[in-house]
Amino acid sequence: MPETERRALWLVPVAPLGGVARHVLDATRTGVPGWSITVLCPEGALAARLRAQGTTVIAAPFGPDAGLRTSRRALAAAVRVSGAEIVHSHLAYADIVSAWTRLPRTARRFTTEHGIARDDGVYHRSSAQAGAMALVHRLRFRRFDGAIAVSEATRAAMVEKWRVRRPIVVIPNGVALPDGVAVREPADVAGLRILALSRLSAEKRIDRLIEAYALVRREHPAATLTVAGEGPLRGELEARAAGLGVPVAFPGFVDPERAMADADVVAQLSVWENCSYTLLDAVARGLRVVASRAGGNGAIVGRDRCVDPDDLAATAAALVTAPPVPRDRLTTPGDMTAAIARAYAGEEPAC
Structure with a gap:
């Protein structure tokens, strides 16, 4: 790792490959300018893919299957090992673990919101569950130093449902643009x-x-x-x-x-x-x-x-x-990771 690079620890509480795993794989493969990224996640498909592309992984019991107490211990240990200045959580469980884990005073908490919906029925079984989770998110945001949303609609839902008062930076997911692509109109x-x-x-x-x-x-x-x-x-x-x-x-x-x-x-x-x-x-x-x-x-x-x-x-x-x-x-992976670096530096304007 170049001496000029700073260190961030990304928290992913799931092992399978899915949308959030895709985001993490693309971002770490592309690289966040000026930052060395270590990923804390459970052992499984995501950890294997990250290792295969050369990303530093701490595979530990972390996430819903491990439970809150064990996940907090895994996070505290990972912060010590990685020397992270930024602890960046992805998905609600990681956000909650991060918010209620004692971190070094020099560590800043960031979050990226990938999955909130205006319709409570999309992610919650009842209005009571939705209300309880909204309260948890309102409380945990008091402990975060930076917030990212993957779309303007996501940002708006965060403000509406969780009453987030801090600035939220909108950084869309990035996707590679293959060369030589032509629009495929059907022949018939x-x-x-x-x-x-x-x-x-x-x-x-x-x-x-x-x-x-x-x-x-x-x-x-x-x-x-x-x-x-x-x-x-x-x-x-x-x-x-x-x-x-x-x-x-x-x-x-x-x-x-x-x-x-x-x-x-x-x-x-x-x-x-x-x-x-x-x-x-x-x-x-x-x-x-x-x-x-x-x-x-x-x-x-x-x-x-x-x-x-x-x-x-x-x-x-x-x-x-x-x-x-x-x-x-479309946003490219390079555009996405450059915007993340600017958010870490506090340079990205609120959207």
């Missing part, structure tokens, strides 16, 4: 290939996508829909497709890049998204996208291009005619 609209990469749960509104696809099939009977992913509603969604008489492929988990290579348009009709990597990757690879007016989707594809999933006719029309999204709307 009749053979349109529609793809959804999603957890099969109610908030993703796959049922609306299937119903809109049924309308598309009336005019274009060779059009296809692939719904890749798993979740509690798989059986219900398969039954819905069968009831409408439309063939929908449910292949389970797939390699996203391969799936996108065989698609013309990616559809995402979620109740809420903060800064969706699915949409970012689709735009970066030249696919057309159809997205709901939810959360940060408009910042990626343009608010005027978003659809109301309850308007099935409009959604079906968009699946066929949605124009390509300019790739210059």
Whole structure:
């Protein structure tokens, strides 16, 4: 590590690969200018990927499976080992552990919010649970020195639901822009290939996508829909497709890049998204996208291009005619990590 680099410890309380893991992998692979990053996370797929790309990892019992007391001990030990000046938490559990762990006076606490929604039902089982968690977040923010949100919609939800009074910097997720990408217009609209990469749960509104696809099939009977992913509603969604008489492929988990290579348009009709990597990757690879007016989707594809999933006719029309999204709307990983460095320095203006 160059002597001029300062040290930050990133806290990730989950082991599997997902959206937050993707953010951490991209950021640490690209590098935060002027900072050496060590990641504290449980042993598992994320830790293995981080090691493979040369990122320093402290794999320890940390997160919901380890429990609060054990997680606090792991954090305190990791701060001592890493000599971190900044402790940067990702996801609510890590935020809470960070807030209520005694850290050296020289250490500053930062947080990035990846997953808040205006609709309490997206992440909480009841209004009582949502209210309790909102109070916890209001209290923990008193102990943080910096806050980052992945979209303006995320920032607004933090202010509204948690009454955050400190400045919140908006830094969108970054995505690499492959060279030589051309927008993939289907050679024949009749053979349109529609793809959804999603957890099969109610908030993703796959049922609306299937119903809109049924309308598309009336005019274009060779059009296809692939719904890749798993979740509690798989059986219900398969039954819905069968009831409408439309063939929908449910292949389970797939390699996203391969799936996108065989698609013309990616559809995402979620109740809420903060800064969706699915949409970012689709735009970066030249696919057309159809997205709901939810959360940060408009910042990626343009608010005027978003659809109301309850308007099935409009959604079906968009699946066929949605124009390509300019790739210059996207933030690159280098832009993202440079903005994080500015936030650490207190240089990024509040949004």
